[in-house]
Amino acid sequence: MVRTIKAPKIRFAELLDCAQRLFFSRGYDNTTVNDIIREAGLSKGAFYHYFDSKAALLEALAVRMARDSMTDLQPVLDDPTLDPISRLNGLFAGSRRLKIEYAPHIRNTFEVIFRPENIVLFHRMDQAVTAVVTPALAEILRQGNAQGVFDAPDPLAFAEMLLQFRLSLGAVMNDALQQAKAGNVDAAAEALExxxxxxxxxxxxxxKLPDGTIEMAEKGFARALISVESS
Known part of the structure; x- marks a missing residue:
């Protein structure tokens, strides 16, 4: 049987595709490296040429999904009719919409990172995703500065710091997911909201905006994100 030689970039993408299919259908915990290798039709050596672990593959998948999300949200970022506040709220609203759309798959795949024992993986993935999102957020802040709407003296630094607030969500998200699994969905959703x-x-x-200007949640979002009914 003739071995098919593909460019590294293609092999890398194929591994991510296989991992995404398996993680979404089985969950991260229930998918092994051997499962991914069989799905991709590669040797174990070939797998470890691209990724040093299943966790590294998960990190790369998170980055690709973040990039895809930013591509989906680009029309909001480019909309000339939106002012900086509307653009910022539109960015967060679009992100919520995508999270709800893929909620069962996201839970299956990424719930693992919110566990206390996986704090290093959580930080690695946060840093990787932050690098993807920061430029777009910084550009919105620059526009807001220019129009006198925002007070962000260093837009890039402020964008990074605003995204770092997400680190406080890790423990809360883990607790909400565990409560939801135990049947306490209402309490879990309320705490997360x-x-x-x-x-x-x-x-x-x-x-330095009026309280309530930026919307990070809306009614029903937290419940949709953590509900295990459709998992």
Whole structure:
């Protein structure tokens, strides 16, 4: 049988495709490296040429999904009819919409990173995704500065710091997911929504906007994100 030689970029993408299919259908925990190798039709050596672990593959998948999301949200970022506040809220609203759309798959795949024992993986993935999102957020802040709407003296630094607020969501998200699994969906959703509300409030305070200007949550979002009914 003739071995098919493909460019590294193509092999890399194919491994991500296989991992995404398996993680989405089985869950991260229930998918092994051997499962991914069989799905991709590669040797174990070939797999480890691209990724040193299953966790590294998960990190790369998160980055690709973040890039795809930013591509989907580009029309909001480019809309000339939107002012900087509307553009910022549109960015967050679009992100929420995509999270709800893929909620069962996201839970299956990424729930693992919110566990306390996986704090290093959580930080690695956060840093990788932050690198993808920061430029777009910084550009919105620059536009807001120019129009006198935001007070962000260094837009790039402020964008990075605003995204770092997400680190406080890890423990809250893990607790909400565990409560939801135990049947306490209402309490879990309420706690998560309140933390998201405070996240938006923190952004308001940093940018010196009226409280409630930036919306990080909307009614039903937290429940849709953590509900295990459709998993």
């Amino acid at each position: 309140e933390r998201l509300r405070l996240y938006g409030l923190a952004i308001d305070r940093v940018l």
